[in-house]
Amino acid sequence: xxxxxxxxxxxxxxxxxxxxxxxxxxxxxxxxxxxxxxxxxxxxxxxxxxxxxxxxxxxxxxxxxxxxxxxxxxxxxxxxxxxxxxxxxxxxxxxxxxxxxxxxxxxxxxxxxxxxxxxxxxxxxxxxxxxxxxxxxxxxxxxxxxxxxxxxxxxxxxxxxxxxxxxxxxxxxxxxxxxxxxxxxxxxxxxxxxxxxxxxxxxxxxxxxxxxxxxx
Numbered sequence: 086x087x088x089x090x091x092x093x094x095x096x097x098x099x100x101x102x103x104x105x106x107x108x109x110x111x112x113x114x115x116x117x118x119x120x121x122x123x124x125x126x127x128x129x130x131x132x133x134x135x136x137x138x139x140x141x142x143x144x145x146x147x148x149x150x151x152x153x154x155x156x157x158x159x160x161x162x163x164x165x166x167x168x169x170x171x172x173x174x175x176x177x178x179x180x181x182x183x184x185x186x187x188x189x190x191x192x193x194x195x196x197x198x199x200x201x202x203x204x205x206x207x208x209x210x211x212x213x214x215x216x217x218x219x220x221x222x223x224x225x226x227x228x229x230x231x232x233x234x235x236x237x238x239x240x241x242x243x244x245x246x247x248x249x250x251x252x253x254x255x256x257x258x259x260x261x262x263x264x265x266x267x268x269x270x271x272x273x274x275x276x277x278x279x280x281x282x283x284x285x286x287x288x289x290x291x292x293x294x295x296x297x298x299x300x301x
Contacts, residue, residue, distance in 0.1 A: 086113050086117045086262070087111060087112050087134045087135060087137070087200060087201070087204045088113050088132075088133040088134045088135070089106055089112060089113065089115065089130065089133055089134070089135050089136070089137060089200065090111050090114075090115060090116040090117070090118065090124065090128055090131060090133045090135075090136045090137070091103060091106075091114055091116070091117050091291050092117070092118045092119075092120075092121075092123075092124040092127075092137060092138045092139055092141075092142075092147065092150070092163070093139040093166070094120060094134060094138075094139060094141075094142040094143060094291065095261030096119070098189070098205060099117050099119075102114075102119070102196075105196060106196075106197075106199075106200075107192045112197070112200065113185075115131045115133055116128075116130070116131045116133065118158070119142070119154075120142045120144040120145055120146075120150075121142060121147060121149050121205065122144055122147055122150070124136065124138065124146045124147075124154070125145075125151045125153050125154060125157075126160060126166045127156060128154050128157075130150050130243050132158070132161070133161060134161065134162065134204045135161070135163075135164055135200050135203055135204050136161060136162070136163045137162065137164055137166055137200075138150060138151055138163050138164065138165050138166065138178070138183070139166055139167075139178030140164075140165060140166075140167055140174045141174065146174075147165065147174075147178060148177050148178050148181060149175060151163045151165070151178050151181045151182055151183050152182060154182075155181065155182025155183070155282070156182070158244065159182075159282060160204060162203035162204060163178070163182065163183040163184060163186055163203075164183070164184060164187060164199055164298040165179075165183045165185070165186035165187070166180045166186070166187055166188075166189050166205050167186055167187075167188060167189065168188070168189050168190075170180045173261075174193070179196075179285050179286075179289060180286075180289060181284075182206075182282060183202040183203070183285070184208050184209050184282075184285060185199065185203055185284055185285060187199045189228060203300050206283065207283065207284065208283040208284040208285040208286075208288075216266060224258060228281060230255070232279060232290040232293055233294075233295040234279075234290075234294050234296060236278045237274075237275060237278055237279070239298065240261075240271060241274060241275055241278075242296065243259060243261060244261070244268060244271040244272065244289065245275055245287060245291050245296060246296060246297055247260055247261075248272070248275075248284055248287050248288060248291065249287070249288045249291035249292065249296070249297045250297075251288075254268045254269055254272065270286075270300055275287055279293040
């Protein structure tokens with residue numbers, strides 16, 4: 086059973102999300118929150134597998150809540166919900182540890198799939214809008230130290246470039262003519278060497294290091 090906490094400042098939205106999720110076998114909504122502070126408290130109390138996080142809320146917003154949750158509970162996946170397909174706040178949330186994002190008007194089956202993906206510890210990079218958003222805002226990173234790629238091998242660099250293009254492990258294996266298990270090993274080593282929690286953060290590291298460039 087995948088345990089979910091729903092965070093949104095609109096009660097009607099929370100109610101609608103709860104109805105959709107609880108109609109799906111294998112999903113259990115264990116808590117709700119109307120702002121970031123309540124979200125942090127709910128996560129500390131319930132220890133869900135996935136948090137559905139709104140971004141724009143009064144008081145503590147979804148960005149700060151995401152940062153606090155992923156620092157305190159790195160095993161918990163945060164899936165950001167947004168009204169806009171290109172939203173600078175969402176990019177900041179990804180940099181802060183979120184595992185992906187989804188539009189609020191996405192079909193119910195897409196929401197269910199997204200929860201299943203991030204609950205498995207994977208990142209939600211499939212939608213083309215996610216790639217556009219990362220490409221757009223990775224070109225303007227916050228003032229911080231650029232990721233150091235000196236520790237990664239030439240083949241790991243090849244894999245990182247392809248991850249940044251949004252390719253799956255299977256597609257990377259086909260591109261490099263190697264076994265998929267080999268790709269998985271490279272991905273695991275990249276996560277460890279770059280201190281990244283998932284593929285989203287590997288993509289961001291690839292852009293911010295200058296390894297790949299938007300619209301390249």
